Amino acid sequence: MSFLELKREVYEANMELEKRKLVTYTFGNVSQIDRQLGVIGIKPSGVPYEDLKVEDIVIVDLENQIVEGRMRPSSDTKTHTYLYRQWQSIGGITHTHSTYATAWAQAQIAIPCLGTTQADYVYGEIPCTAVMRNDQISRDYEEETGVQILDCFADRDPNESPMVVVAGHAPFTWGANAAKSVYHAVLLEEIARMAYLTKTLSPGISQLKQELIDKHYLRKHGKDAYYGQSK
Amino acid sequence: MSFLELKREVYEANMELEKRKLVTYTFGNVSQIDRQLGVIGIKPSGVPYEDLKVEDIVIVDLENQIVEGRMRPSSDTKTHTYLYRQWQSIGGITHTHSTYATAWAQAQIAIPCLGTTQADYVYGEIPCTAVMRNDQISRDYEEETGVQILDCFADRDPNESPMVVVAGHAPFTWGANAAKSVYHAVLLEEIARMAYLTKTLSPGISQLKQELIDKHYLRKHGKDAYYGQSK
Amino acid sequence: MSFLELKREVYEANMELEKRKLVTYTFGNVSQIDRQLGVIGIKPSGVPYEDLKVEDIVIVDLENQIVEGRMRPSSDTKTHTYLYRQWQSIGGITHTHSTYATAWAQAQIAIPCLGTTQADYVYGEIPCTAVMRNDQISRDYEEETGVQILDCFADRDPNESPMVVVAGHAPFTWGANAAKSVYHAVLLEEIARMAYLTKTLSPGISQLKQELIDKHYLRKHGKDAYYGQSK
């Protein structure tokens, strides 16, 4: 893939965030990695979506050095590169402050699996990280946001929950490429909204039983999946 | 009715779901039965609405065998055919994960009749099924979703509540044809939203008295109805 | 004013309801009276807004007899004519099932004056009627809805609260003409939404102090008003 193709895919994924109404002003950023070239394309910092152009996408290597681009990359770049370095299986990352997902992040609560809508995409709850420790904040805040997320997935496969809410902050989602990570950001926002409504309607509700989670997750994922058109 | 006419009506009903903003991505599906031909038309599995075409609608018989169509039918097809086999009076079925109706399904609570908006369309509460038993999940999940719904209507006429919320899952609605079932899906979402707001504003509120439910339901339904234009 | 002019104003006021997203399908109706001619123009029963035409508006006298029009008038016509007969000062009436106002109606609670937004338009709380008695329901339901509203204004000037929520049902609003009654319906929905949010955020909050209500209401109404452009 050429830098231009990479920029175009990253640009389109960023614009999809705007189209799906997940962002206010300059909030949010999407990146995609080209593992062969060892670079990522990412949104420039603080640029409104209506002004964004394909050529504004910044190409950065995995040590956060600009390879091509006239603009400063997203201030969250180090979180993206950290996750790409740690998780070989992911190809795209989206960060938003979408309203309902951010409310769960601010409440510092994992989103329990309350229905099959969530179980169709996530195997169990959507985790919430711990609040960042002071030594992390004073070290390298953006890279430590990546560490925060990794710690939260110590016993969990990132493909089984392609999304997380960072305590006191907001969500990150990922996927095979930039477009898939945006797709997960849209789903997370809708799932977070349904879960908010369910919890405020019935505060004592508990998670769906495991057999139903298994059934829904596994009919869409893994070797026995039967949802969608055949590959 | 020809297969093409059936496909067109099913296609248009599915697109209405999108237009009314009841679906995210590929969520949801609408079908319609032609009882003379013994077939249903139904949305293909996992196809986004913006890509859907009339010819993509799959024609399936009541034993779930594809009669015409190049695509795999909705993964919920067996729920549809089960309901059509059990309820001779219905002609169309809609399944969505619309936000507020799904919140009630996830809270596992029937929607009480709190006002005349609901009483205009439903005779009493909108039932919520039991959570599916493990033996059902391991048998034939989609067909058992139909059984779950039937069990819930053991003592109730499906025409008096053309809608249900399936516990831990999401709503199903039905009607004389596909378009009417979508109409009920839109009404259910609005009724579910009003009921959510009412319950969170006044958690102790109880159901409307029966005399008011009778009055509103019966002024729109049955032999003494006087709402709308004369037939 | 000719019947045609009356129909046009009523038509436009009804379409404004749709444009302001206060109605779902056929919900809602707006009327206007011509007191010299002793007739009202009102929406026909059960006609979707997208199909409504100027000539569909029905002209009815104050005893509910059709004077001109091929369609059946709104099933709520008797509520409108009752209010016009009782309140000489009003010229237009709007009935909707707008979401937040209906939630207050279903919760059977008057909307307390929690802020100056409400005090700018209503002098104190927005009243909620009593639930209709059984003898009223079995008499003449739609006319009794008017009685229900009148009872609620026994000690109150309808111009000081040009809006009410009918318990277990939905709101009615009124004004100098059809357009003003729709204006009040839009304001009521926004006020009801703010009040819902305030009450769920702080359930113990009490009504704004009278001095602030006086100040805001009276700077917009009465002989010392100074809001807006001079007349």
Add this chain to the structure above:
Amino acid sequence: MSFLELKREVYEANMELEKRKLVTYTFGNVSQIDRQLGVIGIKPSGVPYEDLKVEDIVIVDLENQIVEGRMRPSSDTKTHTYLYRQWQSIGGITHTHSTYATAWAQAQIAIPCLGTTQADYVYGEIPCTAVMRNDQISRDYEEETGVQILDCFADRDPNESPMVVVAGHAPFTWGANAAKSVYHAVLLEEIARMAYLTKTLSPGISQLKQELIDKHYLRKHGKDAYYGQSK
């Protein structure tokens, strides 16, 4: 800057309020000051946004006298001029009754800093004024609204919270010019919405720890800021 340029900037900032859906009908007003000329441009009172024209913007001096314009200025003009006189650092002011911010004002609660979205723009909580005293109401209500706000910032730099909710009323925001004050009004509404959802989901949640507030606020503000493109 000529009066015409000032009017144009004020006009565009007012229209942005409408475009961002922060206003209903005539609610809200935006002004901007030209400190060299000692005048402000402000929206006329009670004019709907769809009818507003550049030439309708009223030019007023800091003692509230009309310098140029055929219309009466916003009834809130004295609040604006009071704030401009007291705070030399601000260049634009926006007043809205945006839904969620107004709910906090009506609940009479400062918006705690629950997440980094708020900390990116405000250094700590968004203050809520005291309810206006009766002697203030009977003196000069609109000017006293300015006093109310000043009292609330006795120990606080207005640049560290370019926004406030006035108890029982609604928000005011400010910035370097009219456009920036509208930008803050949009952010406040989104922050207020997230905070509402967080508080209703988890009523016991407490403010984010100071270290995280420092980190986020200071990476966007002050001499060590590193967000956005270099100046």
